[in-house]
Each structure stands twice: as structure tokens, then as C-alpha cells.
Amino acid sequence: MYLNSLKPAEGSVKTRKRIGRGTGSGRGGTSTRGHKGAKSRSGYSQKSGFEGGQMPLQRRVPKFGFKNFNRVEYKGINLDVLESLAAETNEKVFNFDFFKAHGLVSKNDKVKILGRGEISKAVEVHAHAFSQTAISSIEKAGGKTVAL
Incomplete structure (x- = not known):
């Protein structure tokens, strides 16, 4: 094997299209752009x-529709979740x-306590909003609710 005999692999190198180089090239005239119209112009x-x-x-x-930019989005936490957390911790x-700390909310969320489930322990809950239930x-x- 010699340096002068090295060739690229078969089919790996393609010659580029020489567009607009006369009729003999097969791509002269309209230069592959079709006839007239905006798309044929530079x-x-x-x-x-x-x-x-x-x-x-x-x-x-x-x-x-309508987007109310004054809307406040709350992250809802139900009483059954509080009950299970109270039992665990x-x-x-x-x-x-x-x-x-327990992964229920992220730092910019507002918390609303919702009424699904029951709570049996007397706990103090601090949140941005509470449902009536x-x-x-x-x-x-026997617990206490504190609005933030």
C-alpha cells in the first residue's frame, strides 16, 4: 500500500452539483429552480x-377565550395527605x-388546603388558602388554621 494509491471508500464521496454552469452541465438555464415566480428569484x-x-x-x-392575568394558582393539598404525613412524622x-421538604410544593407555589378525607389529630396548619370543609x-x- 502506498500513499498515492489510497482512495476513499466506495460511495462515501459525492461530487457537488455545479448549478448554473451552462446547458452542457444539465443544470443550466433555470438552475434547478423551475420557471419564473417568486421562488425562482434570488x-x-x-x-x-x-x-x-x-x-x-x-x-x-x-x-x-380569555386569560385572567390576575388569577392566583394554588397547589392543592388534601386532608388525607396531611393525615398520612402526621402519622408518618x-x-x-x-x-x-x-x-x-416533603416534596409536595416547590419554592414559588402557593398552598391551598382542600377538604378531601378526614384528619384525626390536632395539628396547626399554615397555608395561603383553605377550603371551608x-x-x-x-x-x-382540635387543630388550628393559619393563613399566610
């Missing part, structure tokens, strides 16, 4: 959503740091 770029002059979809479909005070269940068990 500098052509189509606007996104353009449908050839037809009314585009985003203008055909009417506006719909023997904790008497549930606050935001406790919920965060949650407040009555917690107080009936």
Missing part, C-alpha cells in the same frame, strides 16, 4: 404562515417549609 423568503395569498389560518379562525405544625375538619379535630 432573495426569496416566504413569511411564516403565508398561504399563497389565501387568508391564512391564524386570521381565518376567530379569537377565542408525628409533626404537630405543618408549614410551607415542611411541605417543601378543610377549616371545619381541622378545627373539629
Whole structure:
């Protein structure tokens, strides 16, 4: 084997298309762009959503709905979850740091205690919001609710 006999593998190297180099090349004339029209011109770029002059979809479909930017999103935690946490940890005070430490909320969430299930232990719960059923269940068990 000699350096002058080295060749690339069969089919690994392709010759590039020499476009617009005369009719003898087979790619002269229109240079693979077809005939006339905007797409054959240099500098052509189509606007996104353009449908050839037809009314585009985003203008055909009417506006719909409403987004309330004052809406406050709460992460809901039910009483049955508090009951199981109280049984596992023997904790008497549930606050935001406790919920965060146990992976129930992330640092920017707001917490709302919801009324699914029952709570039997007297616990103190600190949260941003409470449902009426949650407040009555917690107080009936001898606990306390504190709004943040």
C-alpha cells in the first residue's frame, strides 16, 4: 500500500452539483429552480404562515377565550395527605417549609388546603388558602388554621 494509491471508500464521496454552469452541465438555464415566480428569484423568503395569498389560518379562525392575568394558582393539598404525613412524622405544625421538604410544593407555589378525607389529630396548619370543609375538619379535630 502506498500513499498515492489510497482512495476513499466506495460511495462515501459525492461530487457537488455545479448549478448554473451552462446547458452542457444539465443544470443550466433555470438552475434547478423551475420557471419564473417568486421562488425562482434570488432573495426569496416566504413569511411564516403565508398561504399563497389565501387568508391564512391564524386570521381565518376567530379569537377565542380569555386569560385572567390576575388569577392566583394554588397547589392543592388534601386532608388525607396531611393525615398520612402526621402519622408518618408525628409533626404537630405543618408549614410551607415542611411541605417543601416533603416534596409536595416547590419554592414559588402557593398552598391551598382542600377538604378531601378526614384528619384525626390536632395539628396547626399554615397555608395561603383553605377550603371551608378543610377549616371545619381541622378545627373539629382540635387543630388550628393559619393563613399566610
